[in-house]
Amino acid sequence: MLDVYTQIASIPIGYNHPALMKIMMNPHNLSSFVNRPALGMLPPRMFPEKLLDGLISVAPKGLKRVQTMACGSCSNENAYKAIFIWYRTKQRGHSNPTPEESATSVINQAPGCPDLSILSFMGGFHGRTLGCLSTTHTKAIQKLDVPSFDWPAAPFPKLRYPLAQYERENAQEEKRCLEEVEDLIVKWEKKGKPVAGIVIEPIQAEGGDNYASFDFFRKLRAIAKKHGSAFLVDEVQTGGGSTGLFWAHQHWGLDDPADMVTFSKKLLIGGYFYKDEFEPDKPMRIFNTWMGDPAKNMFLTEVLKVIREENLLEQVKRTGHVMLNGLYELQARYPHLLSKARGLGTFCAIDVKDEDTRNKLILKARNKGVVLGGCGNQSIRFRPALVFKEHHAQLFLNIFNDALADMK
Amino acid sequence: MLDVYTQIASIPIGYNHPALMKIMMNPHNLSSFVNRPALGMLPPRMFPEKLLDGLISVAPKGLKRVQTMACGSCSNENAYKAIFIWYRTKQRGHSNPTPEESATSVINQAPGCPDLSILSFMGGFHGRTLGCLSTTHTKAIQKLDVPSFDWPAAPFPKLRYPLAQYERENAQEEKRCLEEVEDLIVKWEKKGKPVAGIVIEPIQAEGGDNYASFDFFRKLRAIAKKHGSAFLVDEVQTGGGSTGLFWAHQHWGLDDPADMVTFSKKLLIGGYFYKDEFEPDKPMRIFNTWMGDPAKNMFLTEVLKVIREENLLEQVKRTGHVMLNGLYELQARYPHLLSKARGLGTFCAIDVKDEDTRNKLILKARNKGVVLGGCGNQSIRFRPALVFKEHHAQLFLNIFNDALADMK
Structure with missing residues (x-):
């Protein structure tokens, strides 16, 4: 699964990041977790x-x-x-x-x-x-x-x-x-x-x-x-x-x-x-x-x-650029379905024509391996982790495009 | 230190219990902590x-x-x-x-x-x-x-x-x-x-x-x-x-x-x-x-x-018995300082003659190695962990007695 919702925007650097696993495996830290x-x-x-x-x-x-x-x-x-x-x-x-x-x-x-x-x-x-x-x-x-x-x-x-x-x-x-x-x-x-x-x-x-x-x-x-x-x-x-x-x-x-x-x-x-x-x-x-x-x-x-260390704020800017441009393209391709593509960094969203269609689209994307979340009455919010790179964005856009194509 | 307050009554089975440390050291559990x-x-x-x-x-x-x-x-x-x-x-x-x-x-x-x-x-x-x-x-x-x-x-x-x-x-x-x-x-x-x-x-x-x-x-x-x-x-x-x-x-x-x-x-x-x-x-x-x-x-x-496994609820009853009886004895010995010894299990308390004396007593006990907490205007609450045994209660009562003796 490609997670573009990240537990309602609460996973900062992806799942099982080695740096975090290391913290857990350090015996000096055990008692901080237990007590x-x-x-x-x-x-x-x-x-x-x-x-x-x-x-x-x-x-x-x-x-x-x-x-x-x-x-x-x-x-x-x-x-x-x-x-x-x-x-x-x-x-x-x-x-x-x-x-x-x-x-x-x-x-x-x-x-x-x-x-x-x-x-x-x-x-x-x-x-x-x-x-x-x-x-x-x-x-x-x-x-x-x-x-x-x-x-x-x-x-x-x-x-x-x-x-x-x-x-x-x-x-x-x-x-x-x-x-x-x-x-x-x-x-x-x-x-x-x-x-x-x-x-x-x-x-x-x-x-x-x-x-x-x-x-x-x-x-x-x-x-x-x-x-x-x-x-x-x-x-x-x-x-x-x-x-x-x-x-x-x-x-x-x-x-x-x-x-x-x-x-x-x-x-x-x-x-x-x-x-x-x-x-x-x-x-x-x-x-x-x-x-x-x-x-x-x-x-x-x-x-x-x-x-x-990984300069992730710069990464977010680059990935956000790919995402937002990709959303603009999709909205041009599916004007009957999508509107109001918007975003700052990777904190992006797009409107779907109505609530019901939005929910169907989220479900369709889920079945194709992408986790998305809704917000408001008819929007989809994109909330990838900070480690989401350009190629992840491209992968997401392709699958999202497939889901949209299926909606026709 | 003997902790009879346990982080405001929030440590159930004492610090660094081996059973909990084991959970932490099991590699299968790592991702539950990290994600x-x-x-x-x-x-x-x-x-x-x-x-x-x-x-x-x-x-x-x-x-x-x-x-x-x-x-x-x-x-x-x-x-x-x-x-x-x-x-x-x-x-x-x-x-x-x-x-x-x-x-x-x-x-x-x-x-x-x-x-x-x-x-x-x-x-x-x-x-x-x-x-x-x-x-x-x-x-x-x-x-x-x-x-x-x-x-x-x-x-x-x-x-x-x-x-x-x-x-x-x-x-x-x-x-x-x-x-x-x-x-x-x-x-x-x-x-x-x-x-x-x-x-x-x-x-x-x-x-x-x-x-x-x-x-x-x-x-x-x-x-x-x-x-x-x-x-x-x-x-x-x-x-x-x-x-x-x-x-x-x-x-x-x-x-x-x-x-x-x-x-x-x-x-x-x-x-x-x-x-x-x-x-x-x-x-x-x-x-x-x-x-x-x-x-x-x-x-x-x-x-x-x-x-x-350790039958701790029975342990609590036995320890509580020792604690409450000990508090009754101390209250008889220091009637000018203590009153209203009360408790259910190890969930015990006693009143001190006034707020100021109560706070001094808690501080004195702390300096002798026992952590206690106040409650209300003039009470001390005792909140040991469930693994607190009769001999811990006895140790606590002895030190508490010493602290009280110092207050005279």
Whole structure:
């Protein structure tokens, strides 16, 4: 099988990579796998130093601190918490809660548990635990019947393709969405539920591989700043190199860095990077039993070494070029089936004429030996590992072409 | 060091157990560790069969199904979701949402995101993600500044010790709490936020190792049934054998089983057991990328084998006997420092006269080579691994005695 979905984009350098197998076979590492520590309480010897070789070595510009977590949902949940703590500390002007705040917090009431909100985007996906789910707006079936916080959801630009042809319309659409963001911030402030933070994916993945221009994100960052809201970039799916840069938001060229960046999947361990001011004022405010897994961090350190040694980000750019051009060709060949080929690095997608046809096409490709995944209502997302080379892309395109030919 | 805290009660059979080291050294297992699958989408070969040897073999009475998750918080979050889905499906009478429900769910509004609640108890701890945190009521610092659902918190019985002396008072206290539970269910129903489920720990651990009688829990189960609320037992800390039975709630002797039981920590993998009717009506409603980790399940299967072969539940009972009697003796010897020695199996605790003295005592024990953990405001919780034998208990008691002698 040729895997172009990689366990929902979570396998960074392919299956059974010798570098990772070696880690496993090193007897010195055995006990790290067998004895999982409570990282927040009794971190293993040299753990902070090990983070320097691992996570800290890929910290996004401007974010010097990292908090590890076990998965993507926990990463966002805890990033939201750090945002709320930061926001309230800022409002309060100091870090000593009133007795009333302490007392009401334990019984779920304001002012201890304040009515704050996180603004997110329609089509965005940030996880499925109850906090995250209040910022997820993809399919009804993911949210139906589950109570939600009354948090605002702004429209995400619906760009028209080909982009070059619709430059003016798309710029207007982005402007409309940004205006709506500001309107919602004002509206929720008036409602007594101030927007403490804004969360967004650089490319909405689960929602259908939806793009906005780099300019849109730069302006959004400025809006967050203007209104005193934290700006959180969710790189759970986009992070780790598949867009050709280690972090997708590096493409934007922000002057003022994001406040927080969450990660998981290809990084094998979850967590978030953050600016100094998002460090909670007291210990144990962001805490749980495991807080990640040092064994996964050990793998990550090795993965990062392989990415550097094998120059995999450059590989991604080359492979991505072959893939995207190939998708353009296929879309020209099968215009009744395909549209909107798009991508950054190997993080590519294409739309199929409808949901049913999309699902059939994925199944057909599977039967021909290629694993693909859907996203949104009618898209296919391509998520190969970073070791996917030009000839793999060519192989995939040939098989995908065969599957498409069968659909006629 | 003698570890009587075991990474916040998460090491089941001690460090570097040969049976677990063997799993790691078996070359056939390497790829399971290196390639973490998206379990909900592409489970590894024979995974359901492997669950039969592992989790399913310890399923609590009446619960035939299991859902794996990565950690305790995710387990509770997803159990709550399954409860909400069950509750709404029951209310609706069928599983087809209206177009209005589908449309409103995506924007966080009722009726798609209904105002349902989970009833929990003061002093209870169920995790720190936003859904879980709305059912956690331990320390203010864990909840302060974080928005919460408006869900009800009932009083948990405050039993007086020694139990034999206060039988009548304690029975009255439990009656009061159960009445309050029913009052809250009615009150929240009237508020338009019906109690879809009740969540409780068999022993409130983080909250201070607080006990209620088995009769209290049986009556609570009946109240849940009477009001049509699901009954969820959170065994994240109590599960896995340290109370002398594999599940602490087995001590209660319920006629009608709990509806759901969540687990993590000592089981190495998280998740929940549930009755058939809590299986969501459609696929992908309870879902995330990893949904646990088959490598942890591999460890668990081995742990369960060791528990059976070495008869560790009987060991726990014998060791627990030595520990609890030892704690009674110490409390008689240091009445100005210690009170309320209590325990089930090796899941023991004792109160120290105040928070400051408690913390000093833990530090003193640490300096003498014993790792202990606090809980509640002034308790110490003892959480040895299941392989902790009578002579370990004796060693611990001697060192603890020395630490206490130093406090004079």
